[in-house]
Amino acid sequence: MATSDKNILTRMYVMAAIFIVVCLLIVGQIMHIQFVDGDKYRAQADLRIFKNDTIPANRGNLYDANGQLLATSINKFDIRFDAVAPSDNDFNELIGPLCDSLSRKLNKSKSYYLSRLRKARSNRNRYVLLAKNIKYSDYKQIKSFPLLSKGPYRGGLIVEQRVVREHPLGKMAERIVGYDRPGSAPVGLEGAFSPFLRGSNGVRLKQKISKSQWKPINSANEVEPVDGYDVYTTIDVNMQDVAHHALLQQLEYFEADHGTAVVMEVETGEIKALSNLGRGKSGKYFEKRNYAIWESHEPGSTFKLMSVIAALEDKVVDTSTVFDTKNGKISYYGRNVRDSKYGGYGKISVAKAFELSSNTALVQMVHDNYKNREEDYVDRLYSMNLNDRLGLPVVGEGSPMIPHPDDPNWSGLSLPWMGFGYGVQMTPLQTLTFYNAVANNGVMVKPRLIREVRSKDKIIEKYDREIINPAICTQSTIDKVKVMMENVVRRGTADNLYTENFSMAGKTGTCQAEYWIKPGNYIASFAGYFPADKPKYSCIVVIHKPNVEKGYYGNIVAGPVFKKIAQKIYADNPRMDKVELSESQLASVEQSQSEYYKKVQSSSTQIPNLKGMEAMDAIAIIENLGASVKVVGTGKVVNQSLKPGSKVSSQDQIIINLL
Numbered sequence: 321m322a323t324s325d326k327n328i329l330t331r332m333y334v335m336a337a338i339f340i341v342v343c344l345l346i347v348g349q350i351m352h353i354q355f356v357d358g359d360k361y362r363a364q365a366d367l368r369i370f371k372n373d374t375i376p377a378n379r380g381n382l383y384d385a386n387g388q389l390l391a392t393s394i395n396k397f398d399i400r401f402d403a404v405a406p407s408d409n410d411f412n413e414l415i416g417p418l419c420d421s422l423s424r425k426l427n428k429s430k431s432y433y434l435s436r437l438r439k440a441r442s443n444r445n446r447y448v449l450l451a452k453n454i455k456y457s458d459y460k461q462i463k464s465f466p467l468l469s470k471g472p473y474r475g476g477l478i479v480e481q482r483v484v485r486e487h488p489l490g491k492m493a494e495r496i497v498g499y500d501r502p503g504s505a506p507v508g509l510e511g512a513f514s515p516f517l518r519g520s521n522g523v524r525l526k527q528k529i530s531k532s533q534w535k536p537i538n539s540a541n542e543v544e545p546v547d548g549y550d551v552y553t554t555i556d557v558n559m560q561d562v563a564h565h566a567l568l569q570q571l572e573y574f575e576a577d578h579g580t581a582v583v584m585e586v587e588t589g590e591i592k593a594l595s596n597l598g599r600g601k602s603g604k605y606f607e608k609r610n611y612a613i614w615e616s617h618e619p620g621s622t623f624k625l626m627s628v629i630a631a632l633e634d635k636v637v638d639t640s641t642v643f644d645t646k647n648g649k650i651s652y653y654g655r656n657v658r659d660s661k662y663g664g665y666g667k668i669s670v671a672k673a674f675e676l677s678s679n680t681a682l683v684q685m686v687h688d689n690y691k692n693r694e695e696d697y698v699d700r701l702y703s704m705n706l707n708d709r710l711g712l713p714v715v716g717e718g719s720p721m722i723p724h725p726d727d728p729n730w731s732g733l734s735l736p737w738m739g740f741g742y743g744v745q746m747t748p749l750q751t752l753t754f755y756n757a758v759a760n761n762g763v764m765v766k767p768r769l770i771r772e773v774r775s776k777d778k779i780i781e782k783y784d785r786e787i788i789n790p791a792i793c794t795q796s797t798i799d800k801v802k803v804m805m806e807n808v809v810r811r812g813t814a815d816n817l818y819t820e821n822f823s824m825a826g827k828t829g830t831c832q833a834e835y836w837i838k839p840g841n842y843i844a845s846f847a848g849y850f851p852a853d854k855p856k857y858s859c860i861v862v863i864h865k866p867n868v869e870k871g872y873y874g875n876i877v878a879g880p881v882f883k884k885i886a887q888k889i890y891a892d893n894p895r896m897d898k899v900e901l902s903e904s905q906l907a908s909v910e911q912s913q914s915e916y917y918k919k920v921q922s923s924s925t926q927i928p929n930l931k932g933m934e935a936m937d938a939i940a941i942i943e944n945l946g947a948s949v950k951v952v953g954t955g956k957v958v959n960q961s962l963k964p965g966s967k968v969s970s971q972d973q974i975i976i977n978l979l
Contacts, residue, residue: 377483377518377519377520377521377522377545377546377547377548378393378395378483378519378545378547378548379393379483379485379517379518379519379547379548380393380516380517380518380519380547380548380549380550380551381393381550381551382497382509382510382513382517382550382551382553383550383551383552383553384552384553384555384556384557384560385552385553385554385555385556385590385592385771386556386557386558387552388488388557389488390487390488390489390493390497390509390553390555390557391485391486391487391488391497391510392485392486392488393483393484393485393486394455394483394484394485394486395455395456395481395482395483395484396453396454396455396481396482396483396484397451397453397454397455397456397458397459397479397480397481397482398449398451398452398453398454398479398480398482399449399450399451399452399454399459399462399463399468399477399478399479400447400448400449400450400478400479400480401437401440401448401450401468401476401477401478402446402447402448402472402476402477402478403437403440403441403443403444403445403446403448403476404441404444404445404446404476405446405472405473405474405475405476406467406470406474406475406476407474410467410470410474410475411441411467414466414467415434415437415438415467416430416434417465417466417467418433418437418465418466418467418468419433419434419437421462421465421466422450422462422465425451425458425461425462425465426450426451436448447478450462459479463477463479485499485510489557489560491606491607492560492561492564492595493555493560493564493594493595493607494606494607495507495508495596495607495608495609495610496508496509496555496594496596496607496610496714496769497509497510498510498511498512498714499511500514500517500518505715506715507610507715507716508610508714509551509553509714509769509770511714511715512713512714512715512769513551513713513770513773516548516549516551516773516780516781517548517549517551518548519545519546519547519548519549520545520546521545522545522546549773549774549775549780550773550774550775550776551770551772551773551774552770552771552772552773552774553769553770553771554585554588554590554591554592554768554769554770554771555591555592555593555594555769556592556593559583559592559593559885559888559889560592560593560594560595562593562884562885562888562889563581563582563583563593563594563595563885564581564593564595564597566581566881566884566885566888567579567580567581567595567597567861567863567881568595568597568605570863570877570878570880570881571597571599571605571863572605573870574863574866574867574870574871574877575866575867575870576599576863576864576865576866576867576877577598577599577864577865578596578597578598578599578605578608578609578611578863578864578865579596579597579611579861579862579863579864579878580594580595580596580597580611580612580615580748580860580861580862581593581594581595581612581859581860581861581862581881581882581885582594582595582612582748582749582752582859582860583857583858583859583885583889584752584753584756584767584857584858584859585856585857586756586759586760586849586855586856586857586858587760587765587785588765588768588785589753589756589765589766589767589768589785589786590768590771591767591768591769592857593885594610594612594769595607596608596609596610596611596612598611610714610716611748611862612747612748612749612860612862613712613714613716613717613718613747613749614716614717614718614747615718615747615748616718616719616720616721616745616746616747616750617745617746617747617833617843618741618742618743618744618745618831618833618843619741619744619745619746619751619829619831619845620740620741620742620829620830620831620843620845620874621677621679621740621741621827621828621829621830621831621874622741622751622755622827622828622829622845622846622847622860622874623738623740623741623744623746623751623829624674624677624682624739624740624741624827625674625754625755625758625801625805625827625847626701626704626706626754627682627685627686627738627739627740628670628674628682628685628801628804629704629758629792629793629797629801630697630700630701630704631670631685631686631689632793632797632800632801633700633793633794633797634689634696634697634700636685636689636690637670637685637689638670639669639670639671639800639804640669640670640671641669641670641685642667642668642669642670643667643668643669643670643673643678643680643681643682643684643685644666644667644681644684645659645664645665645666645667645668645673645678645680645681646664646680647663647664648661648662648663648664648665648680649664649680650680650683650684652683652687652732652733652736653731653732653733655733657679657680657683657736657740658679658680659678659679659680660677660679660830660873661676664678664680665678665681668681670682670685671800671803671804671807673685674801674804674808674812674827675804675807675808675811675812675813676812676813677808677812677813677827677828679740682739682740683736683739683740685739686735686736686738686739687735687736687739690735691735694725694730694734694735695724695725697735697738698722698723698724698725701722702722703792704754704764704789704792704793705754705764705788705789705792706720706722706746706750706754707720707721707722708720708788709750710749710750710753710766710767710788711766712749712767712769713769713770714769717747718745718747718750719745720744720745720746720747720750721744721745721746722738722744723738723743723744741829741831742831748845748860748862749767749860751845751847751860752767752847752858752859752860753765753766753767753788754792755826755827755847755848755849755858755860756849756858757789757792758792758798758801758802758805758849759802759825759849759855759858760855761795761798762790762791762792762793762794762795762798763787763789763790763791764787764788764789764790764792765785765786765787765788766785766786766787766788768783768785768786770783771783802825802852805825805826805827805848805852806823806824806825806852808825808826808827808828808848809823809824809825809826809848809852813828813873813874813875814826814827814828814846814874814875814879816875816876816879817875817879817880817882817883819883819887821887821890822850822851822886822887822890823850823851823852823853824848824849824850824851824852824882824883824886825848825849825850825852825855826846826847826848826849826882827846827847827848828845828846828873828874828875828878828879829843829844829845829846829847829862829874829878830842830843830844830845830872830873830874831843833864833865840868841864841865842865842866842868842872843862843863843864843865844862844863844866844872844873844874844876844877844878845860845861845862845863845874845878846860846861846874846875846878846879846881846882847859847860847861848860848882850886850889850890851890857886857889859882859885859886860882861878861879861881861882861885862878863877863878863881925945925967925968926964926965926966926967926968927941927942927945927947927960927962927963927964927965927966927968927974928941928964929960929964930942930957930960930964930976931957931958931959931960932956932957933956933957934956934957938957938960938976939951939976942968942974942976945968947968947969947971947972947973947974948972948973948974949973949974949975949976950973950974950975950976951975951976951978952975952976952977952978956978957976957977957978958977958978959976959977960974960975960976960977961974961975961976962974
């Protein structure tokens with residue numbers, strides 16, 4: 321029995337010891353959690369209850385060259401109600417007036433809001449939606465309503481703000497304006513200049529409440545957002561509108577797949593309009609891709625300008641050099657080159673071949689003069705920067721392709737085919753940049769889409785003209801091709817565009833697109849500048865895959881868009897002829913203005929001596945004194961009915977005699 325009791329007692333001691341050890345371990349763990357890992361676990365607990373919510377900064381505005389908005393950020397607000405926050409007295413006293421105000425503002429019945437908010441109070445709902453996606457003025461008004469005007473703690477007001485990007489132009493210029501969205505590649509100017517536009521976000525502390533909802537703790541932000549800078553572009557909304565609608569009208573008529581139109585200021589390289597339209601599945605046109613910058617393709621006959629300049633610079637031909645068009649067909653390695661006119665043009669000069677866009681003549685010009693020295697031709701093209709990208713800030717610029725004799729795919733056809741714009745690739749904007757250089761007397765300037773970045777009235781960054789090549793060729797060559805380009809419109813392939821009202825110069829282009837896949841797909845283009853004598857703007861129009869039954873030549877499909885754009889812009893920017901005055905005439909004008917100014921200054925209620933003054937000056941002085949005037953004769957004042965120094969009233973009529 322004693323042994324049994326002793327065993328029981330031993331077991332009890334062991335159990336007690338184990339219990340004490342376990343208790344000590346638990347206490348130790350509690351102490352470790354409390355004092356060693358306490359900060360970590362408290363932070364984790366806070367994360368479950370509190371969080372820092374990002375407040376997006378107001379994105380900077382995007383403006384056109386005249387200060388009109390292209391893109392802007394609009395604040396939108398959601399108004400919610402914490403039904404638990406108000407005291408019983410405040411809730412019972414002000415819930416009726418609050419619901420009455422909400423009913424008038426939000427067009428729902430007062431009973432609807434009374435029922436909704438009383439139910440929220442009984443259910444202790446702390447996040448009831450009152451109004452969603454409202455503008456700032458509406459937010460300010462609702463914030464002043466009864467009960468809500470007491471703020472977040474006494475009135476239960478919860479305000480959530482977000483920023484929405486809007487484009488005042490709608491779908492026009494949508495692609496070049498672009499966007500910068502999370503998870504998407506940056507597009508257009510919004511994407512290219514996002515570091516300036518986006519600003520820095522703010523922070524607001526929120527607390528987790530029932531139903532996994534998050535409520536702002538304070539009405540003020542922990543960190544205030546900083547607005548982005550404003551970006552001023554070179555785009556002119558008026559010119560953009562002209563280019564957009566001229567291109568759209570032509571695309572719709574010819575049922576084309578897509579097209580682009582670009583207008584550039586010759587001297588500065590500023591892009592004033594850039595329209596890109598593609599046909600959707602519904603048949604409607606919209607800004608699908610930035611074809612002007614992205615799409616690199618065979619330019620066709622617009623590349624003949626480059627070939628002619630190369631040949632003139634290398635002095636292998638002159639504008640008067642004659643080539644036989646071979647009855648409109650010539651063959652190279654079993655492949656035919658044809659003229660658009662059946663039977664060809666006979667024997668014609670280089671200048672005439674350019675005006676008529678003769679494939680056979682200009683292919684011979686390139687092949688016959690460079691067939692044993694292909695590198696000279698290609699190197700000349702390279703020296704004019706035709707194989708270089710423009711390096712635009714907008715993402716997605718296509719790469720030009722000018723093949724070189726060292727390339728593995730160079731063949732006997734490469735040289736003649738390059739002569740009339742096949743086997744090479746350029747984007748429309750790269751082609752326009754070259755044409756703009758011709759208009760600019762050989763100075764190639766980089767196309768520019770941005771003028772400056774501003775923070776209110778402070779200039780953060782300014783973008784000036786950037787020269788790519790100070791002289792693509794000699795001035796004598798420029799002078800020759802300018803005449804040829806003007807004659808294209810006067811009497812060449814684009815004579816249908818000619819008008820006596822203003823002058824244009826340019827080159828038509830027609831080439832087969834994807835001919836190895838499906839014959840009959842064409843690219844129609846026209847590139848040039850206006851006015852021809854003093855170029856102010858250059859322009860290119862490219863239209864892909866028009867309905868061939870309606871037409872596909874560059875002068876018919878693309879040319880009219882160029883002309884319409886030029887007409888509209890020219891009408892808004894008429895040239896004024898200045899009359900040069902001799903020094904003696906200028907001195908006489910200045911003396912007359914000086915005398916007029918002195919007499920106006922000296923005359924308050926007394927009439928001065930008007931003798932010898934021009935009629936218009938004398939009339940202005942009399943009318944400024946308040947009297948009426950009667951004019952007799954023409955010329956200068958020789959006599960006045962009221963003596964100099966006499967007081968003049970509004971009832972007086974003064975007669976001045978002119979001779």
